[in-house]
Each structure stands twice: as structure tokens, then as C-alpha cells.
Amino acid sequence: MKKTDIGQLDMNAVRMIGDEWMLITAKKGETANTMTASWGGLGVLWGKPVATVYIRPQRYTKEFVDAGDQFTLSFFGGDCKKEMGYLGKVSGRDEDKIAKSGLTLTDVDGEPAFKEAKLVLVCRKLYEDDIKPELFIDPEIDGKWYPDRDYHRMYIAEITAAYAAE
Numbered sequence: 001m002k003k004t005d006i007g008q009l010d011m012n013a014v015r016m017i018g019d020e021w022m023l024i025t026a027k028k029g030e031t032a033n034t035m036t037a038s039w040g041g042l043g044v045l046w047g048k049p050v051a052t053v054y055i056r057p058q059r060y061t062k063e064f065v066d067a068g069d070q071f072t073l074s075f076f077g078g079d080c081k082k083e084m085g086y087l088g089k090v091s092g093r094d095e096d097k098i099a100k101s102g103l104t105l106t107d108v109d110g111e112p113a114f115k116e117a118k119l120v121l122v123c124r125k126l127y128e129d130d131i132k133p134e135l136f137i138d139p140e141i142d143g144k145w146y147p148d149r150d151y152h153r154m155y156i157a158e159i160t161a162a163y164a165a166e
């Protein structure tokens with residue numbers, strides 16, 4: 001992968017995240033875990049390029065994201081959706097799902113990411129908070145998405161590096 005200036009990349013975050021999906025990957029000690037995500041954002045905050053991700057409290061990956069300061073986002077440009085479907089259905093608590101997925105872990109700036117990715121963003125956590133039900137302006141969202149009261153944790157992270165497949 002080639003280190004790339006994120007400002008020079010032509011990206012459509014709605015398509016990349018919402019349609020093509022991404023893998024959020026982080027490490028805890030010697031192990032890594034990953035999960036599929038189709039909610040999130042890419043933008044600018046506090047003068048930095050940032051990624052925002054939303055992780056429900058029951059995800060095993062949350063323990064890994066919480067364990068350190070960094071995580072990665074791997075994008076596959078519409079490929080590997082079968083693998084991402086699996087990684088988004090099974091928990092790393094129950095299976096060695098990365099090995100079973102057929103995707104290959106690699107090290108990017110010391111963080112786990114995926115070799116098959118078309119783009120890897122290395123992210124450094126800046127801010128986190130839970131979605132709070134009392135703050136919904138449109139109360140329908142609460143009823144529709146949170147019947148189990150499992151409000152997402154929001155993480156805003158600086159994109160410290162971008163690597164594109166060569």
C-alpha cells in the first residue's frame with residue numbers, strides 16, 4: 001500500500017461507508033478484532049481530517065477500540081462484501097472470525113488492518129460519547145433503532161494516515 005495524502009483522494013463517504021461498507025479494526029495486546037460498519041462519517045473537525053464511527057456497546061470490537069488510542073478503517077471499494085457480511089454477523093467472541101473470513105490481517109503504522117483493502121485509514125481517537133435518547137430531536141429514531149436501548153458509542157478520530165492499494 002502507498003501512503004497517500006487524504007486531501008488528494010476523490011472520495012464519496014456516503015457510498016464508501018453506506019453502500020460498500022468498511023471494517024473497523026483494533027488491537028488489544030497481541031490480538032485484533034474487526035467488525036463491519038455501514039454507519040459513520042468522514043469530514044473535518046478541529047482543523048483535522050476526521051472519521052466518525054458508531055459502535056453498539058455489545059460489540060466485541062468495542063473492547064478493542066477502547067483498549068488503545070488508535071483503530072483502522074479498511075475500505076474494499078465494493079469488493080469482499082461476502083466476507084464483510086460474515087464479519088458483520090458473527091462475533092469475535094464466538095469464532096476466530098478473521099481467520100475464517102479469508103481476509104488477511106496486516107500491520108499499518110503499527111495497527112491491524114486488511115491486506116485486501118483498497119484504502120486503509122489510520123485513526124487516532126479524539127473524542128467519544130454515547131448517543132443520548134433525551135437529545136433526539138426526531139424521537140422516531142429512538143423507537144426505530146434502539147428498542148433494546150443499546151445506544152451507539154460515537155468515536156471521533158483524527159485520520160493520521162491514508163494508505164491506498166497500488
Ligand SMILES: Cc1cc2nc3c(=O)[nH]c(=O)nc-3n(C[C@H](O)[C@H](O)[C@H](O)COP(=O)(O)O)c2cc1C
Nearest residue numbers: 035036037038039055056060061088089090091092
Ligand atoms: C452491513 C453491516 C453494517 C454494520 N454496521 C454497524 C455499525 O455501524 N455499528 C455497529 O455497532 N454494528 C454494525 N454492524 C454489526 C456488527 O458488524 C456485528 O454485530 C459484528 O458481528 C460485531 O462483531 P464483534 O462482536 O466481533 O465486534 C453492521 C453489520 C453489517 C452486516
